Amino acid sequence: MLRLLNVSLLLLTLGGVISLYALKYDARQLEARVQNQERDLEKLANTVTVLVAERAHLARPAALEPLARGLGLAPIAPRQYLRLEPGAAANAGK
Secondary structure, eight states: HHHHHHHHHHHHHHHHHHHHHHHHHHHHHHHHHHHHHHHHHHHHHHHHHHHHHHHHHTTSSHHHHHOOOOOOTHHHHHGGOOOTTHHHHHHHHH
């Protein structure tokens, strides 16, 4: 009887050790995956920062003017302005 108890406790202990090792292995894999995702997130955040800065640089009027002139666009001429009389704005939409 005592021998059967010792054998069953030994098997139970071995099962616990194997289960604990499997959990530890899974935890390490998850930790590595989280670290990779954090690294990727940091790279993407840096990329977004660079792209926002590039967009701000390219949206400057000094950068857009040569491109607009290359397309044949020019600043609005004084003759293109429309002067509205008081009260005419309400009637302009009709």
